[in-house]
Amino acid sequence: MPYSDYRTALVTGASTGMGAAIVEQFRERGLEVHAVARDAERLRRLADETGAIPHAVDLADVDALERELGGLEIDVLVNNAGVSATGNILDASRATVDAMIDVNVGAVLHLARLLLPGMVERDLGHVINISSIAGRYNFFGHTAYHATKAAVGQISRQLRNDTVGKRIRVTEVCPGRVETEIFGRNLGGTPEALQQAWETYYEGYESLTTADIVSTVDFAVAAPRHVNLGLIEITPTFQVAGGLTFDRREA
Numbered sequence: 001m002p003y004s005d006y007r008t009a010l011v012t013g014a015s016t017g018m019g020a021a022i023v024e025q026f027r028e029r030g031l032e033v034h035a036v037a038r039d040a041e042r043l044r045r046l047a048d049e050t051g052a053i054p055h056a057v058d059l060a061d062v063d064a065l066e067r068e069l070g071g072l073e074i075d076v077l078v079n080n081a082g083v084s085a086t087g088n089i090l091d092a093s094r095a096t097v098d099a100m101i102d103v104n105v106g107a108v109l110h111l112a113r114l115l116l117p118g119m120v121e122r123d124l125g126h127v128i129n130i131s132s133i134a135g136r137y138n139f140f141g142h143t144a145y146h147a148t149k150a151a152v153g154q155i156s157r158q159l160r161n162d163t164v165g166k167r168i169r170v171t172e173v174c175p176g177r178v179e180t181e182i183f184g185r186n187l188g189g190t191p192e193a194l195q196q197a198w199e200t201y202y203e204g205y206e207s208l209t210t211a212d213i214v215s216t217v218d219f220a221v222a223a224p225r226h227v228n229l230g231l232i233e234i235t236p237t238f239q240v241a242g243g244l245t246f247d248r249r250e251a
């Protein structure tokens with residue numbers, strides 16, 4: 001489908017990382033873009049630079065979602081916002097589990113509930129869900145992160161069933177490690193935490209960049225209208241999902 005058939009987009013997690021980069025690309029492609037995140041100041045800067053329309057909304061606040069975004073006519077919905085945490089379920093806090101469920105899954109379902117009926121009515125739309133290889137493979141990330149990202153895969157496939165017979169496309173983009181703030185946020189989000197995360201997770205690795213994710217999203221959205229790219233797994237060349245673990249019992 002020529003990109004030009006789409007007029008509007010909404011991107012969550014737009015204040016930084018992949019979301020901000022996707023907003024820039026969509027604006028260059030000529031879409032009206034609604035940019036959603038909590039940090040109003042960052043969104044304002046993005047709006048100044050790109051002409052995107054900022055919405056400072058907490059995706060965990062369903063009332064705010066309905067109020068601020070419910071009435072919009074959106075052709076391309078990018079569910080990009082996501083949160084993670086260090087550790088696993090053994091040392092999880094109530095707040096981090098709730099945040100992962102609310103942002104990684106709840107908001108995806110609520111935005112589909114609010115915006116997909118309009119796409120169906122107009123017989124035109126594209127939902128891009130950014131999941132993670134954590135949703136497909138087991139490694140030592142947070143239990144709730146793996147679970148919520150697996151749910152994003154299931155939602156993506158189910159939305160295809162919900163809208164079959166209409167010109168609605170759904171693409172799950174499933175990345176491996178990408179250079180963003182996500183690991184630094186897990187360590188507290190301070191400049192020191194971001195630096196520490198950079199040294200631990202990115203220094204010396206050839207990770208993906210946000211530009212790689214933008215190219216992937218662009219490829220899916222620009223594909224001819226009869227083509228639905230359902231699942232795109234993208235990892236750094238040096239990152240593989242291997243490594244079955246067989247630990248010795250501790251004495």
Ligand SMILES: NC(=O)c1ccc[n+]([C@@H]2O[C@H](COP(=O)([O-])OP(=O)(O)OC[C@H]3O[C@@H](n4cnc5c(N)ncnc54)[C@H](OP(=O)(O)O)[C@@H]3O)[C@@H](O)[C@H]2O)c1
Nearest residue numbers: 013015017018037038039059081082132177178180181182
């Ligand atoms: N980076 C990786 O290695 C990697 C790998 C695989 C998948 N992913 C996934 O890719 C997506 C983008 O991640 P990223 O790495 O670009 O993350 P990031 O740099 O940490 O950015 C996260 C974005 O989500 C927004 N956000 C978080 N909580 C929110 C809330 N309650 N309400 C509204 N917005 C919220 C943040 O904005 P505010 O703080 O301003 O609200 C920010 O814009 C996520 O779904 C992530 O799980 C990342």
